[in-house]
Amino acid sequence: EFPSDAADADDIAMEFGAMVDGLAIQVLLNDTVMTPARMHDICLDVARRLIGYDGTR
Secondary structure, eight states: OOOTTOOOHHHHHHHHHHHHHHHHHHHHTTOSSOOHHHHHHHHHHHHHHHHOOOSOO
């Protein structure tokens, strides 16, 4: 469930999807700065900030 002060779920999904797409392109192009592990960490951090995701199921 989204926190009560969170943005619209559709907006959050679009923002998160755009970020994942951009990072994935960098990973697939073998960017030396963006490793898969770094992408994973960034995605989790953004999910925590956007929806309060704590990493548990």
